[in-house]
Amino acid sequence: MAKEIKSTAEEKVIPTLYEWVGGMQVFEKLTAVFYEKVLQDELLAPVFRHMSSQHQLHVAHFIAEVFGGPKTYSHEEGSHYEMIRKHMGRHLTEQHRKRWVALLLEIVDEICLPDDPEFRSAFVGYIEWGTRLAVMNSNSDDIKEGEHVPMPKWGWGETEGPYIQD
Template identity: 55%
Template sequence: MPAPTLYDWIGGIETLERLTAEFYRRVQQDAELAPIFADMNPDHPAHVAAFIAEVFGGPKTYSEQHGGHPEMVRHHLNRHLTETQRRRRISLLLDCYGQSDAPQDPEFASAPVGYLEWGSRLAVINAQPGAKVNPHAEMPRWGWGETGGPYIPKGTK
């Protein structure tokens, strides 16, 4: 029997939307993060839920209706996000997850941490001056622990 996707395991789009709604509710009360999201699009929490759903093996709604990975990157351009903000965002997200009714088994709980670490670092890199969007960037897919292979420095095979 194939392993369920992370999307199925967490409880699908309903759970993800509950988590992002709670996360952005807490963001408004967080001194570090509130200013960054002060002018946030009201649909942002639902869009982020759709994005994560797709990364976790769920429906391709973000790719089909919201512009896919390149559009997500575009939203971070020139925002000058910092390492401190990145870490605060992860910490708050993990608090929301840990205090939610989403599954807390160690096997599941460890998988999104890798994705959050990877994805948030890309967001900070793409928020710096000079960052460019790759219009063909594929949507990442995350599983139960695959790393996707070792880091390969630029210019080497």
């Protein structure tokens, strides 16, 4: 699935995490399989059982956009501010967060997302960061961010990805 992306023989183009995964259909599959399992999970099901049938697609579009994909979420479905608002008052716990992350990473392996250390480091880094914010926001009474807070953008981070070859 993962491959080197070049624009010319001399110039190497660094792919986005979105491109490295394989595009929107991969994110949509990830969240579809994930939320199917969430609804069967004893700890997480009570939190998610009343979510709309579109929830999994919104999450797929949000993460895809954060990873450099199309702006489907911010142009058609919401904003980062609205995502923060959706978590308020949910009173998520650290146990919810840890289980959500563990289950998501099981699904990442199950559907065979790229397993190179650089991608997985970037993916886990974002999931850790995002879920910790979700727990904080879910236990807060006010939003510290303004309405126009931009969507997060997540890339390869400090590692040099596998797209660099000598």
